[in-house]
Amino acid sequence: MTTTTLSAQAAGLDQPGHGGNRLSWVVSDIATMAKRNILAVMRTPEALFFTTLQPIMFTLLFTYVFGGAIHVPGGHYIQFLMPGIFVQTVIFGAMSSAAGLAEDLHKGIIERFRALPMSRSAVLAGRTTSDLVRNVFVVVLITLVGYAVGFRIGTNFALFVCGLLVILFFAYALSWGFAYIGLSAPNAETAQVMVFPLIFPLLFASSAFVPVATMPGWLQAFAYHQPVTQVVNAARSLMVGGVLHNSGAVWASLLWCVGLLVVLAPIAVRKYRKVA
Amino acid sequence: MANSSQPTLAVEAHDLVKVFPRGNVRALDGVSLEVEAGTVLGLLGPNGAGKTTVVRILSTILGPDSGHASVLGHDVVTQPETVRSIIGLAGQYAAVDENLTGRENIHMVARLSHLSRQVSARRADELLEEFGLANAGDRVLKTYSGGMRRRLDLAAALVANPPILFLDEPTTGLDPQSRQGLWTAIEELVRGGTTVLLTTQYLEEADRLARDIVVIDHGRVIAEGTPAQLKADLGTSVVSVTLGERATLDEAVRLLAPLSEKPPIVEDVVIELTVTNGPKAGADVLRTLDAAEVPIAGLALREPSLDDVFLSLTGHKTTIEQDEDESAPPKKRFGLGRKSDATDGKDAA
Numbered sequence: 001m002t003t004t005t006l007s008a009q010a011a012g013l014d015q016p017g018h019g020g021n022r023l024s025w026v027v028s029d030i031a032t033m034a035k036r037n038i039l040a041v042m043r044t045p046e047a048l049f050f051t052t053l054q055p056i057m058f059t060l061l062f063t064y065v066f067g068g069a070i071h072v073p074g075g076h077y078i079q080f081l082m083p084g085i086f087v088q089t090v091i092f093g094a095m096s097s098a099a100g101l102a103e104d105l106h107k108g109i110i111e112r113f114r115a116l117p118m119s120r121s122a123v124l125a126g127r128t129t130s131d132l133v134r135n136v137f138v139v140v141l142i143t144l145v146g147y148a149v150g151f152r153i154g155t156n157f158a159l160f161v162c163g164l165l166v167i168l169f170f171a172y173a174l175s176w177g178f179a180y181i182g183l184s185a186p187n188a189e190t191a192q193v194m195v196f197p198l199i200f201p202l203l204f205a206s207s208a209f210v211p212v213a214t215m216p217g218w219l220q221a222f223a224y225h226q227p228v229t230q231v232v233n234a235a236r237s238l239m240v241g242g243v244l245h246n247s248g249a250v251w252a253s254l255l256w257c258v259g260l261l262v263v264l265a266p267i268a269v270r271k272y273r274k275v276a
Numbered sequence: 277m278a279n280s281s282q283p284t285l286a287v288e289a290h291d292l293v294k295v296f297p298r299g300n301v302r303a304l305d306g307v308s309l310e311v312e313a314g315t316v317l318g319l320l321g322p323n324g325a326g327k328t329t330v331v332r333i334l335s336t337i338l339g340p341d342s343g344h345a346s347v348l349g350h351d352v353v354t355q356p357e358t359v360r361s362i363i364g365l366a367g368q369y370a371a372v373d374e375n376l377t378g379r380e381n382i383h384m385v386a387r388l389s390h391l392s393r394q395v396s397a398r399r400a401d402e403l404l405e406e407f408g409l410a411n412a413g414d415r416v417l418k419t420y421s422g423g424m425r426r427r428l429d430l431a432a433a434l435v436a437n438p439p440i441l442f443l444d445e446p447t448t449g450l451d452p453q454s455r456q457g458l459w460t461a462i463e464e465l466v467r468g469g470t471t472v473l474l475t476t477q478y479l480e481e482a483d484r485l486a487r488d489i490v491v492i493d494h495g496r497v498i499a500e501g502t503p504a505q506l507k508a509d510l511g512t513s514v515v516s517v518t519l520g521e522r523a524t525l526d527e528a529v530r531l532l533a534p535l536s537e538k539p540p541i542v543e544d545v546v547i548e549l550t551v552t553n554g555p556k557a558g559a560d561v562l563r564t565l566d567a568a569e570v571p572i573a574g575l576a577l578r579e580p581s582l583d584d585v586f587l588s589l590t591g592h593k594t595t596i597e598q599d600e601d602e603s604a605p606p607k608k609r610f611g612l613g614r615k616s617d618a619t620d621g622k623d624a625a
Binding site for chain 1: 332335336337357360361363365367371372373374375376380384385387388389390416432
């Protein structure tokens with residue numbers, strides 16, 4: 001224990017950086033929290049494996065089972081489908097923000113964070129950031145799977161990457177909403193179940209898997225005006241183009257992303273201050 | 277900071293009140309306490325007394341409804357960031373990350389305490405060594421025992437060398453050996469000048485570590501003093517008589533009452549007397565009951581347990597019951613026994 005007192009000068013109170021470069025400490029805190037979450041994901045590779053398996057199975061299911069029965073603009077279902085699969089995958093990835101935060105909250109580690117001189121919002125921002133990193137990994141993997149089953153970039157690589165960025169941005173904005181749900185849930189398991197009824201209608205009553213025009217009129221009204229459709233259409237425009245070109249959707253989806261982030265992030269932070 | 281002629285207060289809490297709206301629980305009902313720099317204050321009380329709430333307020337996790345508190349002169353409500361940079365918090369829940377290794381845990385807390393990468397790495401090495409976790413440092417916490425987790429939790433709390441340490445029931449649920457180990461570690465820290473506020477349910481723990489003791493119950497301070505002051509007063513032993521027949525209970529209580537200054541405590545056919553001279557009182561009890569031909573099934577002499585202390589201070593046992601009486605219990609002084617808890621059992625004379 002003697003070293004504790006010896007190093008009292010080196011560590012501790014008068015560390016530089018408490019005032020001046022405050023912002024750099026916020027960034028550092030977020031990075032530390034994100035790293036911690038990513039380490040946790042890497043320590044349970046099974047979870048990562050099975051959450052990645054799911055979108056791969058969806059890809060195969062829609063391509064080989066349902067695909068033949070679905071007629072889409074342009075005629076190539078796989079080209080129509082893959083942007084939808086990307087969006088589905090990142091939404092499911094962002095859902096882990098809910099479970100992760102609920103777990104932290106109920107295991108008491110947030111108590112420790114709250115008694116540290118770290119940035120208050122870094123717990124949430126670190127969580128959403130690590131889910132973003134995870135989504136980047138999964139999206140790269142799904143691209144490879146897509147290529148294996150016949151998907152081809154219809155525009156160019158730069159636009160394809162832009163498409164991915166829009167999708168990742170959307171997932172990032174959503175993960176703040178999921179964070180809010182995670183903070184409201186009694187435990188991690190419940191958090192996961194609470195998220196699903198919200199996500200299901202948004203994902204399936206959208207243009208992700210079928211053209212909205214094939215839906216009944218009342219459902220079309222919803223499907224056209226909800227963010228998942230806009231983001232999927234934007235991704236199709238940027239990744240595939242041609243008959244799927246839709247620059248209106250690109251702008252609309254960006255607006256949605258910014259709007260969701262601006263609304264959901266403060267709500268989540270406020271909830272965090274209240275419950276943690 | 278004040279000059280050296282007067283003892284410096286490291287922690288001050290004044291009239292803290294906290295009501296939890298859910299269930300309308302008045303967790304704290306005007307708690308005041310002071311911790312002198314370089315000393316250990318033991319905050320003693322049963323489950324639900326409000327101990328954790330005090331610690332959470334002092335460590336800025338929770339805001340009080342009224343009253344104020346400061347750590348080294350910094351108000352916990354208006355200067356929380358400063359307070360967080362001078363405190364360490366370790367608790368009964370061992371707030372460590374299951375998915376990380378011991379080293380990663382300490383490193384994370386160090387980085388979040390805004391130590392540089394190099395200092396963080398060095399502190400992780402030092403602390404793992406100091407707490408006997410050097411060999412386990414690179415193992416994921418899932419493989420750690422309860423005692424190892426607590427030590428890591430304490431190590432993490434010390435990463436920035438905080439001058440003030442809050443320990444919330446640091447040894448609850450630990451086996452005796454791990455408990456001893458943590459006590460030694462805490463004593464070392466205090467020798468190095470750290471101020472400690474420690475909550476505990478164990479008299480023994482407070483007795484060993486604390487210079488001053490504050491007892492709280494139902495969110496109120498019901499006794500305070502040094503262990504010596506507190507011990508000096510209330511009788512140091514309890515004579516426990518088990519009657520052979522229930523029919524003789526009233527008569528026995530009437531006969532035995534004069535032997536103690538405090539009213540006897542009756543539960544079923546057991547009568548307990550708090551006395552100053554245990555052996556003499558034991559003999560008196562036997563003589564009295566024998567003369568009156570009251571049959572007894574058992575006689576035991578034991579040191580007061582925390583239960584006895586609470587019973588004598590509040591009229592209820594350490595297990596929380598609904599308290600109808602809203603009037604503040606008067607401050608009393610009481611005796612501290614060596615035995616921590618009634619569950620230790622089997623300490624008959």
